[in-house]
């Protein structure tokens with residue numbers, strides 16, 4: 001086996017979700033990682049091995065890496081850039097009101113790199129940036145430095161799901177490297193080599209033993225398009241199945257049988273076809289809108305992608321219609337319980353959560369809303385102060401008129417309905433409740449996609 005060559009790696013935006021998983025992942029491959037972020041609170045906690053971002057198993061690996069001195073955290077960007085041979089940039093690119101990505105954080109990092117790089121450095125863009133942004137970064141760095149001599153810029157998009165980020169890091173479906181120079185591509189391949197060989201410096205229970213991880217070397221534009229097109233395709237699957245669920249409901253079908261039947265065609269499969277309130281979270285909607293804007297800027301009419309967004313916007317209304325068909329159009333003083341507040345199960349992230357958007361609407365209509373989440377109660381009440389939350393699921397289920405299930409958390413599928421005396425109406429958007437149980441206790445229900 002060839003000798004492993006550890007790199008000095010800096011991660012900018014290292015306390016954010018992508019930056020943190022990337023920092024921990026790369027350090028566990030044996031690289032020397034210095035992870036930087038402007039968020040001092042998070043950095044102070046991370047130095048102690050504690051993370052505000054919830055990711056199963058992350059804190060254990062992190063503490064081990066800190067003790068073994070493979071990773072450290074700082075708020076000092078100069079130190080990070082000058083320490084590193086390779087700098088991963090993982091700062092945020094939120095949506096502007098017109099759908100374009102806000103590049104201000106990326107631009108400010110590029111200016112710092114331009115001013116602070118003092119030896120050949122590869123700048124790896126992990127953040128999802130629009131096509132064209134890699135050139136902007138190159139142009140900024142070129143104001144003081146020479147491309148190829150002082151720096152190279154590489155696009156290396158991430159495909160990490162929140163809550164399963166480490167599983168995805170250790171079992172990537174593919175590694176996409178978009179670069180203009182052969183040598184920078186070669187270094188990126190070397191950085192990921194221990195991952196392909198399953199060589200870690202910490203105990204790792206995340207690997208699912210797939211050694212055939214493909215690395216695609218391509219140009220930066222194609223690499224970025226792979227990222228956008230992947231998220232847009234995932235969003236399309238969700239809007240598609242939500243639309244089929246709507247039709248199924250009208251004609252008296254059963255959506256879970258339909259999904260199973262569709263999925264038997266190996267060309268389609270049944271992954272990522274769960275109907276619900278629509279896709280939320282910080283990525284799918286943002287990336288879809290950025291792709292639509294990119295196509296408009298290039299005078300191309302993306303009819304289909306606009307339809308995906310439209311279905312997603314309508315999906316929330318479908319759930320509201322269901323609530324109103326039970327309570328009536330005035331929700332004033334009606335008691336409604338919401339199970340699942342984060343944008344999906346397995347995370348404490350409430351950014352762009354459709355559950356929060358629904359709660360807000362119901363509260364504005366005068367309803368008394370109480371919510372429950374396995375991980376995100378604190379975050380939900382911080383973002384929506386009028387939302388009552390409780391850690392006690394039984395309390396959330398008692399004395400309420402409607403229970404709305406918005407994510408597939410196992411404890412919601414295992415509720416013992418015999419304990420719930422008030423017999424609330426159950427709206428299950430995820431198809432996880434045991435209908436026989438509900439019928440046994442004379443509880444009325446509505447399962448999305450099923451008559």
Ligand code: UGA
Pocket residue numbers: 128158159160161162163231234238271272273274275276277278279280281282283284343344345
């Ligand atoms: C998504 C992608 O899945 C990742 O591959 C990508 O790296 C990431 O965005 C990103 O760009 O950073 P994530 O936003 O963590 O990951 O969440 P997903 O698990 O994809 O779920 C997104 C939304 O779709 C959630 O609201 C979820 O409840 C919903 N969803 C997902 C469905 O309604 N049905 C499904 O079948 C799957």
